[in-house]
Amino acid sequence: MRDNTLKYLLVLPAVLLVFATAIWPLVESLRLSFTVGRLNRPPSLQQYIGFENYTWAFLEEPAFWNSVWVTLAYTAVTVSLTTVLALGLALLLAPGGRLRSGVQTLLILPFAMSPALIGVSFRFMFNPEFGLFDAFFGFFMPVFAGVSWLADPVLAFAVCVMADIWGWIPFLTLVLIGGLSSIPRETIEAAQVDGAGGWRLFRDVTLPQLAPVLAVVVILKSIFSLKTFDQVFMLTNGGPGTATQTLSHYIYFNGLKYGQIGYAASVAWLMVIPMIFLTYAYAKFVFRKD
Amino acid sequence: MAEVVLKNLTKRWGGFVGVDNQSLHIADKEFLVLLGPSGCGKTTTMRMIAGLEEPSSGEIWIGERMVNDDLPKDRDVAMVFQNYGLYPHMSVFDNIAYPLKVRGTPKADIAPRVRAAAEKVELTHLLDRRPKALSGGQRQRVALARAIVRTPQVFLMDEPLSNLDAKLRVSMRAELKHLSRELQITTIYVTHDQIEAMTLADRVAVMNHGVIQQLGTPDEIYNDPANLFVAGFIGSPAMNLIDGSIREGHFVTTGGTRLTAVRAADRARVVLGVRADDLRVSEPGEGDIDVPIYAFENTGEATLLTVQWGQQRVIARGDRHLRKEQNDIVGLSLNPDHLYLFDPDTGRRLTA
Ligand SMILES: Nc1ncnc2c1ncn2[C@@H]1O[C@H](COP(=O)(O)OP(=O)(O)OP(=O)(O)O)[C@@H](O)[C@H]1O
Ligand SMILES: [Mg+2]
Numbered sequence: 001m002r003d004n005t006l007k008y009l010l011v012l013p014a015v016l017l018v019f020a021t022a023i024w025p026l027v028e029s030l031r032l033s034f035t036v037g038r039l040n041r042p043p044s045l046q047q048y049i050g051f052e053n054y055t056w057a058f059l060e061e062p063a064f065w066n067s068v069w070v071t072l073a074y075t076a077v078t079v080s081l082t083t084v085l086a087l088g089l090a091l092l093l094a095p096g097g098r099l100r101s102g103v104q105t106l107l108i109l110p111f112a113m114s115p116a117l118i119g120v121s122f123r124f125m126f127n128p129e130f131g132l133f134d135a136f137f138g139f140f141m142p143v144f145a146g147v148s149w150l151a152d153p154v155l156a157f158a159v160c161v162m163a164d165i166w167g168w169i170p171f172l173t174l175v176l177i178g179g180l181s182s183i184p185r186e187t188i189e190a191a192q193v194d195g196a197g198g199w200r201l202f203r204d205v206t207l208p209q210l211a212p213v214l215a216v217v218v219i220l221k222s223i224f225s226l227k228t229f230d231q232v233f234m235l236t237n238g239g240p241g242t243a244t245q246t247l248s249h250y251i252y253f254n255g256l257k258y259g260q261i262g263y264a265a266s267v268a269w270l271m272v273i274p275m276i277f278l279t280y281a282y283a284k285f286v287f288r289k290d
Numbered sequence: 291m292a293e294v295v296l297k298n299l300t301k302r303w304g305g306f307v308g309v310d311n312q313s314l315h316i317a318d319k320e321f322l323v324l325l326g327p328s329g330c331g332k333t334t335t336m337r338m339i340a341g342l343e344e345p346s347s348g349e350i351w352i353g354e355r356m357v358n359d360d361l362p363k364d365r366d367v368a369m370v371f372q373n374y375g376l377y378p379h380m381s382v383f384d385n386i387a388y389p390l391k392v393r394g395t396p397k398a399d400i401a402p403r404v405r406a407a408a409e410k411v412e413l414t415h416l417l418d419r420r421p422k423a424l425s426g427g428q429r430q431r432v433a434l435a436r437a438i439v440r441t442p443q444v445f446l447m448d449e450p451l452s453n454l455d456a457k458l459r460v461s462m463r464a465e466l467k468h469l470s471r472e473l474q475i476t477t478i479y480v481t482h483d484q485i486e487a488m489t490l491a492d493r494v495a496v497m498n499h500g501v502i503q504q505l506g507t508p509d510e511i512y513n514d515p516a517n518l519f520v521a522g523f524i525g526s527p528a529m530n531l532i533d534g535s536i537r538e539g540h541f542v543t544t545g546g547t548r549l550t551a552v553r554a555a556d557r558a559r560v561v562l563g564v565r566a567d568d569l570r571v572s573e574p575g576e577g578d579i580d581v582p583i584y585a586f587e588n589t590g591e592a593t594l595l596t597v598q599w600g601q602q603r604v605i606a607r608g609d610r611h612l613r614k615e616q617n618d619i620v621g622l623s624l625n626p627d628h629l630y631l632f633d634p635d636t637g638r639r640l641t642a
């Protein structure tokens with residue numbers, strides 16, 4: 001019995017900590033989402049308004065829908081590009097791949113940088129007057145010479161995507177290299193002897209065995225893409241206009257800039273729903289049993 | 291159907307030599323067995339023929355073609371891997387069908403051929419399972435079926451029966467022998483089971499330390515070993531090897547016993563080889579020597595007597611009805627027609 005009590009006592013601090021920092025804010029934000037929730041009013045005036053915040057978002061706010069589409073487009077583009085590029089790199093870098101494995105250690109570097117820092121450095125590099133990329137693109141594709149990338153809605157979106165991919169590829173490549181090296185070598189060799197080569201070998205033998213890891217990569221990246229904030233904040237601050245305003249950025253703007261914390265909470269809760277699905281799928285793949 | 295020729299084939303990893311300057315001519319339709327202790331380079335030789343390992347030097351020919359620069363898929367060989375190499379995400383059926391699918395066999399032909407191959411290895415009831423749900427022996431049979439489903443130029447089989455139980459191994463062995471005669475496909479077969487080697491092979495290549503020690507028919511390997519290694523490796527129990535010298539034309543053990551059965555030119559140091567079957571067990575005083583029994587074993591079909599002869603132990607095979615106790619004295623006589631002399635320094639066989 002004593003052992004049992006001790007057991008619970010020992011995990012209690014962790015449970016309390018999770019409760020205080022994750023569960024309670026979550027519940028509290030849910031409560032807030034049903035109130036007027038103005039930062040500039042005392043709590044006594046924050047009356048309950050039911051689903052009004054939600055209906056407002058859905059029916060009266062084109063900006064909300066804009067950020068939904070931006071987020072979805074952003075997620076679709078970054079997830080697919082990052083996954084494909086990371087997979088390609090992993091195939092080159094995996095043991096038995098075509099590049100030296102020493103490069104692998106270098107790979108982790110971009111991931112060690114904070115997304116905000118990546119945002120700032122990309123903003124400098126795309127500066128139309130002294131930016132490195134700007135000069136580079138301008139030199140090779142004269143159409144882009146002197147173009148102000150971050151002032152054009154489509155180009156600004158592209159820059160955000162580039163910065164995101166640059167920051168994420170290394171980590172996901174490492175994950176995929178791990179997945180590739182756990183594929184038994186004999187299965188690849190057997191397929192080679194059986195007559196498969198190149199694309200066929202990849203499609204029939206490598207890819208199916210990599211699928212669980214690939215699923216983890218896609219889900220993980222989707223979660224992070226959906227909640228993208230810091231990079232966009234530093235790079236474009238959602239602009240020009242609202243061309244790169246992701247949901248997180250929209251929530252931040254409404255909640256902390258305009259002080260409509262109740263409304264922001266309700267949009268945040270709209271985001272929680274797909275997140276829960278993704279997290280569940282992620283957990284299922286990570287903790288799957290064979 | 292093709293001959294396989296290895297010319298001065300060498301595989302080195304850094305300073306370590308896995309296969310050393312190996313030359314071998316395997317005739318069309320021949321069943322060649324590579325036999326040798328663990329780590330002697332059997333798998334490595336095979337992987338080089340399949341194209342999975344790049345030789346450090348030397349040439350590999352299959353039929354009329356030098357295949358050194360060909361990809362495995364272009365060499366038209368089928369291989370049974372030592373550790374199976376089954377596709378975990380495919381059913382047994384799909385595993386066996388894969389070589390056919392990849393090589394564009396018409397869909398209608400695939401199923402009957404897979405069934406036929408599965409039948410030969412007694413797998414038909416497991417076709418829907420995944421490899422994970424099979425025992426080691428069953429997996430091995432899937433690997434075997436995947437190899438025989440096609441008619442390649444060459445079969446490469448790396449210990450394809452090593453994980454089967456004794457009974458299945460005997461029946462699979464017979465099946466393989468039958469199959470190789472029926473299909474007439476050049477086969478290179480790795481094993482360290484001597485009975486497999488003896489029963490299946492047209493010729494056996496005995497390997498040690500990456501070098502072929504002797505190449506010959508099972509009969510030659512057994513009855514005419516080229517050196518000490520082959521003599522000691524082939525046969526169960528292993529050949530008795532007795533140190534001594536030749537004095538005045540007769541073998542004298544280090545203990546001083548003179549054996550008149552052995553006649554040869556005088557030599558300071560020799561090793562006498564004699565198989566357990568070529569030692570006749572008799573009552574004390576009736577044989578060439580009298581020795582005490584160190585251990586007596588009854589295997590059912592014969593008896594094995596380990597006797598203490600001076601400093602050495604020697605194994606003789608006795609009649610299955612013979613009954614003796616430890617420390618009993620027995621007489622042993624040597625069959626003068628089946629004695630072998632070796633040079634202890636070079637290991638080479640001495641011709642009498
Ligand atoms: N990739 C490698 N790098 C270094 N040494 C290797 C490599 N592969 C095999 N070897 C060595 O080469 C030698 C021959 O190996 P091989 O697998 O051919 O042995 P084998 O005769 O098939 O043995 P077994 O009967 O145990 O299967 C071994 O000593 C092994 O350690
Ligand atoms: Mg081996």
